[in-house]
Amino acid sequence: VVVSVPIATTTAIIAELKGRLDEGTILCDLTSIKREPLAAMLEAHSGPVVGLHPMFGPDVSSFAKQLIVVCDGRGPESYRWLLDQFALWG
Secondary structure (H helix, E strand, C coil): CEECCCHHHHHHHHHHCCCCCCCCCCEEEECCCCHHHHHHHHHHCCCCEEEEEECCCCCCCCCCCCCEEEEEEECHHHHHHHHHHHHHCC
16 A cells, blocks of 8 residues: 655545554555654554655656655565565666
């Protein structure tokens, strides 16, 4: 599950996910702030959690050749494939 909503609603949307995700589901956000969303995801979900910080703006139409900073949360062995996929896209 990728949470990518306006920053002002990010933590509220994440809180709504509590108890709704299977243990193996990866929960990540794609927002330009990290402390609050990452804490909210760790609180809302006991499974794999990763924060993704886009180093590009909202006018980009593709992830290809874009830089994304990874902020580890929980279970990196579970979401490694997702990061590998981003790397494959460039």
